[in-house]
Amino acid sequence: MRVVFAGTPEVAVIALEAIVASGHELVAVVTRPDAPAGRGRKLVASPVAQYAEELGVEVLKPVKPRDPDFLARLTEIAPDCCPVVAYGGLLPQAALDIPPHGWINLHFSVLPAWRGAAPVQHSIISGDDVTGASTFRIVKALDAGPVYGVLTEPIGPKDTAGDLLTRLAASGAKLLVDTLDGIEAGVLEAREQPADGVTLAPKINVEDAELDLTAPAQRVDRLVRGCNPAPGAWTTFRGERLKVLEVELSDEDLKPGELQATKSTVTVGTGSTAIRLVVVQPQGKKPMAAADWARGIRLTPEDHLGPDASPTAQTEQAVQAEPAGGAGAESSSA
Incomplete structure (x- = not known):
């Protein structure tokens, strides 16, 4: 079967490698345009584009998938099917209609749960015990198409979003190839998703990753793990942002935001029992062991994590923040 693969980030390369190793013919790759990266902000091709170029496969990088030139070229290539993994663009009906077997998406949840851009992160943050992956035919509605295949994966108590997504x-790469095999052989039939059990997983922004230390410890732990590696859970310390990349649950009793440090541990209070900070990243610095961070900043009894709850402090923070405008960044769903 002639396929055109659509994907962009590193996680999609694994599926692309599996397709290359399969019996299907990879005739082209669709990916997002080159984007600025690094300190120099130079334009860099996506991981999928880089891998495809190494293979000598044609790479299409439409600014928008509805561009007439892209649609014309895809029609000329005439793929039988277009497998998709984390492409990041909204496909118009004109593109969906080109391959006879459609666009088959590998989505990292057991649909209809967690439709959207960040299913793995939301499954951890919500405390799910099990997640998985699904292959389905893309339709106009978000992640709502009929499903070909499903696999499940348990979520461990220490799993981060990065850990889970790697597995x-x-x-999922094998599931995607198996799906393509079944479609080509005519033995696999897609089934409509159930109407019940639909949950949404929109992109998690930096604002969503702020820790609420008045929440129970387990909820704080889940947010830290769900936002690792990106965008990174965070709180504030002495008026600056402090990323919290890894924590451990503790049975100690401290007030929310209260800090307690020894030579080897740093503990902070939550709405229930305390948590131990394991790895943190101060603003403008690299990740480091929390104990090393605490030694370097020399904690005082007045120090705490999170915004100061006192009315005076809140008024001072509001006055200081007013000139900056306080506007948050907007996001677009993929």
């Missing part, structure tokens, strides 16, 4: 990318 799902590998098992």
Whole structure:
């Protein structure tokens, strides 16, 4: 079967490698345009584009998938099917209609749960015990198309979004190839998703990753793990942002935001029992062990994490923040 693969980030390369190793013919790749990266902000091709170029495969980088030139070229290529993993663009009906077997998406959840851009992160943050991956035919509605295949994956108590996505990318790549095999052989039939059980997983922004230390410890732990590696859970310390990349649950009793440090541990209070900070990243610095951070900043009894709850402090913060405008960044869903 002639396929055109659509994907952009590193996680999609694993599925692309599996397709290359399969019996299907990869005739082209669709990916997002080159984007600025690094300190120099130079334009860099996506991981999928880089891999495809190494293979000598044609790479299409439409600014928008509805561009007439892109649609014309895809029509000329005439793929039988277009497998998709984390492409990041909204496909118009004109593109969906080109391959006879459609666009088959590998999505990292058990649909209809967690439709959207960040299913792995939301499954961890919400405390799910099990997640998985699904292959489905893309339709106009978000992640609502009929499903070909499903696999499940348990979520461990220490799993981060990065850990879970790495496992799902590998098992999902096999699921995607198996789906293509079944479609080509005519033995696999897609089934409509159930109407019940639909949950949404929109992109998680930096604002969503702020820790609420008045929440129970387990909820704080889940947000930290769900936002690792990106965008990174965070709180504030002495008026600056402090990323919290890894924590451990503790049975100690401290007030929310209260800090307690020894030579080897740093503990902070939550709405229930305390948590131990394991890895943090101060603003403008690299990640470091929390104990090393605490030694370097020399904690005082007045120090705490999170915004100061006192009315005076809140008024001072509001006055200081007023000139900046306070506007938050907007996001677009993929």
